[in-house]
Amino acid sequence: MLALVLAALLSLSLPAWAADLIILHNNDVHSRLESHLPEGAEEVQGGRVRLATIVDEIRALFGEEKVILLDAGDAMHGMNIDNLFGGLPTIEVMNAMGYTAFVPGNHEFNYGQEVLAERVQDANFPVLAANVTRADGSLFTGASALVQEFNGIKVGIIGLAAEETPIVTHPKNVEGLVFHEPIAIAKQVAAKLRPQVDVLIALSHLGYSVDVELAKAVPELDVIVGGHSHTELAVPQEVNGVIIVQAHEYANNLGFLYLEVEDGKIEDYNGFLIPVTADVPEQPEVRAIIDYWNEEVQQRLSAVVGRSDVSWDGERANVRTSETNLGNLVADVIRAAVGSDIAVTNGGGIRASIHPGEIRVADIYNVLPFDNTLVVVEMLGMDIIEALEHSVRVYPEQNGGFLQVSGLTFEVDPNALPGGRVVNVKVNGEKLSMGKYYTVATNDFLAAGGDGYETFNNAKLVAETGIMLRDVVVDYFLANPTVTEPEGGRIIILE
Numbered sequence: 001m002l003a004l005v006l007a008a009l010l011s012l013s014l015p016a017w018a019a020d021l022i023i024l025h026n027n028d029v030h031s032r033l034e035s036h037l038p039e040g041a042e043e044v045q046g047g048r049v050r051l052a053t054i055v056d057e058i059r060a061l062f063g064e065e066k067v068i069l070l071d072a073g074d075a076m077h078g079m080n081i082d083n084l085f086g087g088l089p090t091i092e093v094m095n096a097m098g099y100t101a102f103v104p105g106n107h108e109f110n111y112g113q114e115v116l117a118e119r120v121q122d123a124n125f126p127v128l129a130a131n132v133t134r135a136d137g138s139l140f141t142g143a144s145a146l147v148q149e150f151n152g153i154k155v156g157i158i159g160l161a162a163e164e165t166p167i168v169t170h171p172k173n174v175e176g177l178v179f180h181e182p183i184a185i186a187k188q189v190a191a192k193l194r195p196q197v198d199v200l201i202a203l204s205h206l207g208y209s210v211d212v213e214l215a216k217a218v219p220e221l222d223v224i225v226g227g228h229s230h231t232e233l234a235v236p237q238e239v240n241g242v243i244i245v246q247a248h249e250y251a252n253n254l255g256f257l258y259l260e261v262e263d264g265k266i267e268d269y270n271g272f273l274i275p276v277t278a279d280v281p282e283q284p285e286v287r288a289i290i291d292y293w294n295e296e297v298q299q300r301l302s303a304v305v306g307r308s309d310v311s312w313d314g315e316r317a318n319v320r321t322s323e324t325n326l327g328n329l330v331a332d333v334i335r336a337a338v339g340s341d342i343a344v345t346n347g348g349g350i351r352a353s354i355h356p357g358e359i360r361v362a363d364i365y366n367v368l369p370f371d372n373t374l375v376v377v378e379m380l381g382m383d384i385i386e387a388l389e390h391s392v393r394v395y396p397e398q399n400g401g402f403l404q405v406s407g408l409t410f411e412v413d414p415n416a417l418p419g420g421r422v423v424n425v426k427v428n429g430e431k432l433s434m435g436k437y438y439t440v441a442t443n444d445f446l447a448a449g450g451d452g453y454e455t456f457n458n459a460k461l462v463a464e465t466g467i468m469l470r471d472v473v474v475d476y477f478l479a480n481p482t483v484t485e486p487e488g489g490r491i492i493i494l495e
Helices: 002-013 048-062 088-097 106-111 113-122 182-196 208-217 284-301 325-338 361-367 381-391 454-458 469-479
Strands: 021-026 067-071 132-134 145-150 153-160 177-179 199-204 223-226 237-239 242-245 253-262 265-275 304-308 342-346 357-360 373-380 403-406 408-412 422-427 437-443 460-468 491-493
Touching (some): 048 088, 048 253, 048 284, 088 284, 106 113, 182 208, 208 237, 208 242, 242 253, 284 361, 325 342, 325 437, 325 469, 357 361, 373 469, 381 422, 403 408, 460 469
Parallel strands (some): 153 199, 408 491
Antiparallel strands (some): 253 265
16 A cells, blocks of 8 residues: 555656666654654654655665665654663664664764764664764764765765764763864865765755755765754755755654766756655564564653643743743752752753653653753852853744753843843842852753853852752652642743
């Protein structure tokens, strides 16, 4: 049935000439091996377990020799199935699916570089990162690019990792690594590979806006397969003669790019996204791998810790632009755990919502997948203001560094220039004093200057507790089996 549906889809969408080269691609899957139910949706969607079925059908329709399968990063972090086992389940699934190449996203470094190095060895496909080196200049993943022949066509693939990785993962995870400016590195590698290949691809975890700049700066490229920004490009975009594609997130779509290549040049192309819907059957081999790891996970995470009649909002677009009840709760738990004056935590560290009903350890781990620990520092009021300004500097754009707060209220004037947007700051109901010291609880990521919070580097360390944030939240639910919504109105956006 699926083969018939795909054949009909492809025949309607593509030119009549025979396929020369097909690039299948995905990005920002974030451990969604299984399908998921988005907020407000009636049917599940996405997940590699269904994506794999479509990949198999396309290979069967067009021939394996014509198909390239690429992942543009942030693949193996985000859900319990990966977080508890250092991303190994995703690598096993990608091995089974026969990926051609993979570029590490910034979240691949969240387990630490030693664990990532192990996953690189576990992969049956090259992990490409041309712009990530050790201090001695050696490539961290061991490969900057891949040159391989498909259907008689020589293809080069260059991997480019996000330059800002050192500020969006814990600094200790990338200690001793250098993330070079990717466009400059791409120019160097492309100049070397262009004479050797017919089609040159950049496999990019740089984000769509940087991909556009990359296309302008490196016209030697033919295609940019992108990730990092979770952009959903329904059709390919062409910039400076370079084709740019990106497939959103969570394996909700399989990107399909169809190239006609003659005499070492792309003569024509067509591309679109194939939705991964509940109608797509699960691929049995991938299902078996997931089932094995799910059993391992359940042994650890099946315990019920409480229940709630409230829907706790951890949606990406919300926690990165405004306070939410879940953000308030996490910040309150942090402050209560250490007895600080205030607490702040980055919205980007909250990765899922919690639905009403029984709450299990697994739900909390999905919300807080990072191995963050609690840290207490002492900061001047003026430095707290600086941190709040950094939090809202790009509002209303989404920002992983947007702070969820406790013990603190403030107003934001979005019409003011960045650096002067925060007004009427109060600590526990009293006006903040610029010259007074306050104890601030946060996670070790922010305390180390993550998300660009340099002001935390100037703070006086009070305590590195070593306590895992998610475990503190689990303990809170155990102590309060029925959790009610905390008081809101902490961050007021002025009209």
